[in-house]
Amino acid sequence: MTVYHTDVAVIGAGTAGLAAYRQSIAQGANTLLIEGGPYGTTCARVGCMPSKLLIAAADAHHALGRLPAFGIDLPHPPLIKGERVMARVRNERDRFVGFVVDGVNNIPDEHKIRGYARFVDEHTLSVNLEQGGQATIHAKTIVIASGSTPVVPDILKNAGDRVIINDDVFSWNTLPKSVLVVGAGVIGLELGQALSYLGVRVTLLGRNNGIGHLSDPVVRESALNVIKHSMDFQSDASLESVGRTESGVKVTYIDDAGQTQHREYDYILAATGRAINLNSLNFAATQLTPQANGVPAFNRHTLQIGSSHLFIAGDVNADVPLLHEAADEGAIAGANAARLALGKPVEAGERRSPIAVIFSEPNIAHAGQMYKELDLSNTAVGSVDFSDQGRSRVMQVNQGVLRVYGDIASDRFLGAEMVGPRNEHIAHLLAWSHQMGLTVTQMLAMPFYHPVIEEGLRTALRALAANIKQKSAIAPCEAHLTVGD
C-alpha cells in the first residue's frame, strides 16, 4: 500500500482533468492526476475527432449526389472502400490522440497515478493501481473530472454482443452492411447520418419527434423534414423487441406511420444518452448529497460543490457536456482547488455564451439562449428560410431555417436556433454577438459580403429588427425609447 499526501488530487485525465491539473500546478500546488482508463481523452479517442473524421468521409461521398444538378454525371457509381474509410478514421484519430498522450508523457511520473479512484471519505481516495497494489491518497482538495459513460437501455441488451456504442464504431476495420441507431440526439444524428451517407443501410429511431436538443418548434419541424429527406429516420418510433440472430440482430419497431416493422441489422448502436461517472467513485462516502439529477449542487463559476473542498468539472457535472466547456471548467476548478488548498479564497471564472453544433448535413445548432429559455412575452423573432437563400441555392445546399430572437425592450440579441448549410459558422457569429451583448441594430451594422450564406443571417436579423420595432411601438413608451431606431 502506497500512501500519498497532496494539496490537490484530480480524478480523470480527460479534457477537464488535464486542464485542472495544469492550472493547479500553475498555482504552485502539489497535484496528483489519477486516470483509470486509457490516456488520450474521450474527445480525441472516441468522441469529437473520430466522429468528425467519419462525417468528413460521409459528406465527401454525399456531395457527389449533387453533381447531376450541376450537369456533371459520373461514369460509374463511386465505390466506397470500407476498409480505407475506417483506416483513415483510425489513423487520423490516432494522430490526434498522440498529441494528447505526448502532453501526458510530459507530466512528471510522480504526479500520475494509474487506476480507478474511489472515495474513502471526503479527503481520502483509494486507487487499485493498474500495476497491482493499492494507493491511498489524502488530499486537501479534490477535482472530480471523471466524465460520462454511454447508457444502454435494457431492451437493447437483448442484442448481446451486437449492441454497440460510439467507441466500438471507431475501432471497426470496415463498414458494416446495416445498423439500427437508437436515439435521435447528437450522437445518433451525427453517426447515423454519416453511416447512411457511406452506404450503410441505417434506420434511425427517435422518439416524440425530438431531434438533437432543438426546442424551437419551427426549426425542429424543418430539421425533421430535412433529416428525414436525407435518410431513414423514424422520429416518433417505438422499439418493441430486440433479439440476436446468428449473424446480427432482429428488431420489431413501430414506425412513424404506426406500422409494425420487423427488420434485421448487423448491429444496434445505442445513442441514447450518457450517464455521469459519479456513483462509480463511491461518492456517497463524501456525505455530500446529490440533487435529483444525481449531481451535487455546485457553483458553475467556481465549480465548487457547495462550500466544500470538492470541485466538479466537465461531463460529470452534467451542465454543458461539450469539449470547450470541459476545458474551461477544468481550468477554473483546478485553479480554485489549488487556491483553496493553499489557503486562498476561490475565484469566479469567466463562462462563455452558449453554443452547440451538431455536424449533421445540414448543421443543426443553437447559440445564446434557446427558444425554451426565452420569456416569449418580451421576445421578437426573425427568421430566414434557406431554401430561397441566394448562395445556398447556388451551391445546391438550400435547406433549413434560422430563427433569431431579440429582446423587445432593449433590442438586445438573445439567441438563435437553426438548421442550415454551414450553420456551424453562423452559430459562431451569433454566439460571439451574444457574448459581446450586441443589439440587433449593432449586428446589422456589421459587414456582410456578397454573395455568402451569412446574407441569410442578415435577412433573419432584418426581420427581427422589424418585429422588434413593430412590437416596441405597442409596448410601454420606456421600451420604445430604448430601441434606438
Ligand SMILES: Cc1cc2nc3c(=O)[nH]c(=O)nc-3n(C[C@H](O)[C@H](O)[C@H](O)COP(=O)(O)OP(=O)(O)OC[C@H]3O[C@@H](n4cnc5c(N)ncnc54)[C@H](O)[C@@H]3O)c2cc1C
Ligand atoms: C461520439 C462523441 C462525439 C462528440 N463530439 C463532440 C463535438 O464535436 N464537440 C464537442 O464540443 N463535444 C463533443 N463531444 C463531447 C466531448 O467529447 C465531451 O464533452 C468531453 O470529452 C468531456 O471531457 P471530460 O474531461 O469531462 O471527460 P473525459 O474526456 O471522458 O475524461 C474523463 C476521464 O475520467 C476517467 N475516469 C473515470 N472514472 C475514473 C475514476 N474513478 N478514476 C480515475 N479516472 C476515472 C476516464 O477514464 C476518462 O479518461 C462528443 C462526445 C462523444 C461521445
Ligand SMILES: NC(=O)c1ccc[n+]([C@@H]2O[C@H](COP(=O)([O-])OP(=O)(O)OC[C@H]3O[C@@H](n4cnc5c(N)ncnc54)[C@H](O)[C@@H]3O)[C@@H](O)[C@H]2O)c1
Ligand atoms: N457535435 C457535438 O458537439 C457532439 C457530438 C456528439 C456528442 N456530443 C455530446 O455528447 C452528449 C451525449 O450525446 P448523446 O447523443 O448520447 O445524448 P443526447 O442526450 O444528445 O441524445 C440521446 C437521445 O436518445 C433518446 N433516447 C433515450 N432513450 C431512448 C430510448 N430508450 N429509445 C429511443 N430514444 C431514446 C433521447 O430522447 C435523446 O434524444 C451530447 O449531449 C453532447 O453534449 C456533442
